[in-house]
Amino acid sequence: MLKITRLFQPRNPAFWLMLILNVLSLLLAWVIEHRRLNGMGLFVVAVLAIGNALWGLWLAWRLMQTIPESENR
Numbered sequence: 001m002l003k004i005t006r007l008f009q010p011r012n013p014a015f016w017l018m019l020i021l022n023v024l025s026l027l028l029a030w031v032i033e034h035r036r037l038n039g040m041g042l043f044v045v046a047v048l049a050i051g052n053a054l055w056g057l058w059l060a061w062r063l064m065q066t067i068p069e070s071e072n073r
Helices: 013-034 039-065
Strands: none
Touching: 013 039
C-alpha cells in the first residue's frame, strides 16, 4: 500500500533529488512565464521543465513504494 507519509525520507538521497528537481521545474516554469523566448528557446525550456517534473514524480512514486528504515523496526 502506498503512503504519502513515506515521501519524507531525509536520509534517502532520492528525497533530496526529488526536491531539487521540483524546485528546478518551478524555476523553469517561471522562466517560460516571465521571459520572452524565441520558439527554440521556449521549446528547450519547456522540454526541460516537463522532463524534470516527470523525473520528480517518478522519484516521489519510488519513495512512496520504499519502506523507510524507521518502519522496518
